[in-house]
Amino acid sequence: MTRLPDFPWDSLAEVKARAQAHPGGIVDLSIGTPVDPVPASIRDALALVSDIPGYPATHGTPALRSAAVEALGRRYGITGIEPDAVLPTIGSKEAVAWLPRLLGFGPGDAVVIPELAYPTYEVGALLAGAEPVRADGLTQLGPRRPAMIWLNSPSNPTGRVLGVEHLRKVVEWARERGTIVVSDECYLSLGWEAEPLSVLHPSVHGGRTDGLLALHSLSKSANLASYRAGFVTGDPKLVKDLLEVRKHAGMIVPRPVQEAMVAALTDDEALAAQRERYQRRRLVLRKALQNHGFQISHSEAGLYLWVTRGEPALRTVDWLADRGILVAPGSFYGPSGDSHVRVALTATDERIEAAADRLAG
Numbered sequence: 380m381t382r383l384p385d386f387p388w389d390s391l392a393e394v395k396a397r398a399q400a401h402p403g404g405i406v407d408l409s410i411g412t413p414v415d416p417v418p419a420s421i422r423d424a425l426a427l428v429s430d431i432p433g434y435p436a437t438h439g440t441p442a443l444r445s446a447a448v449e450a451l452g453r454r455y456g457i458t459g460i461e462p463d464a465v466l467p468t469i470g471s472k473e474a475v476a477w478l479p480r481l482l483g484f485g486p487g488d489a490v491v492i493p494e495l496a497y498p499t500y501e502v503g504a505l506l507a508g509a510e511p512v513r514a515d516g517l518t519q520l521g522p523r524r525p526a527m528i529w530l531n532s533p534s535n536p537t538g539r540v541l542g543v544e545h546l547r548k549v550v551e552w553a554r555e556r557g558t559i560v561v562s563d564e565c566y567l568s569l570g571w572e573a574e575p576l577s578v579l580h581p582s583v584h585g586g587r588t589d590g591l592l593a594l595h596s597l598s599k600s601a602n603l604a605s606y607r608a609g610f611v612t613g614d615p616k617l618v619k620d621l622l623e624v625r626k627h628a629g630m631i632v633p634r635p636v637q638e639a640m641v642a643a644l645t646d647d648e649a650l651a652a653q654r655e656r657y658q659r660r661r662l663v664l665r666k667a668l669q670n671h672g673f674q675i676s677h678s679e680a681g682l683y684l685w686v687t688r689g690e691p692a693l694r695t696v697d698w699l700a701d702r703g704i705l706v707a708p709g710s711f712y713g714p715s716g717d718s719h720v721r722v723a724l725t726a727t728d729e730r731i732e733a734a735a736d737r738l739a740g
Contacts, residue, residue, distance in 0.1 A: 383505055387498055387711040394700045401703025406734040408664075409705045411535075411682055411723040413602040415656060418649040421601060424642035425635045435634035437626045439467040439610070443637050446644040447595075447610055453647070455567060457579045459588065464615040466622055467632040467640065470607035471565055471596035475499045478561060478592075479507035479527060481624050482617070488526035495713045497535045497563070513713060517552050528553055530562040533575050533680035536712045536721040540573040540680045546583045554590055559617065565596040565609075568650060569657060572679035579613055588614050599682055599725075600650055601643035608632065608640045657682065660724045660731045667735035668722070676719065684722040685709070695720045702737040 391409060398405045438444070444462035451457035468474040476499050479490050490504035494513045504511035514520055528549065532541035553560045562578035569575075576583060579593050592613040598604040612618065625631070632640075643649070664684060665675060673686045688695050692708035699706055699720070706723075709716025726734070 383502055384498070388707070391696075391705065391707070394696055395705050398700040398703050398705040403703055403733055403737070406704045406726055406730045406737070408723040408726055408734065409707045409721075411599075411725050413599060413604050414725055414727050415602050415653065417602050417606075418643070418646060420646045420649065421603065421639045421642045425606075425639040428635050428638045431634050433634075435631050435637060437466075437631045438463075438622055439465065439632065440634075440637050440641070443467060443641050443644075446641045447612065450644040451577075451579070451595075451612070454650070455577050455580070457577050458581055459586070460579065460612055461615065464588075464618045465610055465612045466618050466625070467637060468594070468609045468611055469630060469632055470598060470604075471563065471594050471609035472499055473607070473630070474594050474609060474611055475563065476503045476506060477630075478611075478621075479503050479509055481621055482527065482559065484509045484526045489523055491520065491525045491528040493529065493531055493534065493713075495534070495537055495709070495716050496529070496531065498711060500529050500531075500563075517548065524556045525558050527559045527561060530560060530578060532562070532564070533566040533569060534677070535563075535566065535681060536683055536707070536709065536716065536719075537676065537685040538678035538681040538683055540570065540575050543576055543580075543582050546576060546578055547585075550578065550584055550591065557590075559590050559592065561592045561594065563594045565594065565599060566681040567595070568600045568654060569682055570680040571658065571661065575680050589616070590614055592617055597640060597643045600653060601646075602653065603639065603643060606636050606639055608636055608643070610640075656728075657724045660726070660728065663731050663735050664722060664724065667738040671738045682724050684724070685719050686722055687719045689718065692717050692720050704734050704737060 444465040447465045448460050448462050485508040488509040489512050490509045491512050491514055492500040494515045501511045564577055567575050578591055594611050596609040668686055676685045678684045692710050696708050707721045709719035
């Protein structure tokens, strides 16, 4: 088996200990794990079906698939998706890691990932035995005919939003070459200075979803990271193929979690409230970082600020750790991230204010 890279966050153990030793305690902005309560509507839905003893359906309940279709249309203007083309996943990271393999790719296949990318995109290609290729532009690929292209808008880590023309060009280019396009849309609901668009929006695909898949997660939008709740949708044939493999592999979302997902996809008020929390924290951190000489790149959407002081990322990580603030070096996401750090918005209001005070002091 191809050797996988070390898990990046393990390398932060020493610097994390230094941040934890700060008199005011650590402000951990390194991972992006939700800290706010799970909405009551979701917890109630989970509890209502906690006594069902039978196996859950790999395809999910009809109510879950319908709720996903309705939420995609209501929240993001995505139309033309049938409920059968929705498939729940055990969170979105599992899907990112296994999609190349589940789609049948392997040695000799190229999987294109963004130049700055969530590390699991590369890991997923390696698990399949395929070749990960970093590229943000189609011209970088030359005459290649990759098996699959990953898109991620809003981006983790940069917060960059891809415009409709960019998305449309990627879809057209991929269709000419028989390449599957998979769009990771975990942060689609978190647009701040730009409005993110799904690859499944009619203005992008022109009325055809063939060769297209989109991944969605409820970890950030509904604070369900611990529930492992996500889904993939798009091309009905590809979804059917994935369903068949997942049935054999036992890759099933637990039944109580499926019910919780229905509630999360229905509760737009809870989504709006969580958006407001992140927006408030973003404004506090953005101002504090800019006032202390940090430059913010992209970051027009998503759950992170992508910032630099014009120095190696690890030096910035050390500087912030001395002030009890832990962030992730940009080098975790690709070689071109070496002068940036990723600052997550996922801390309580009190911890965000503490970080701002430390930067000011």
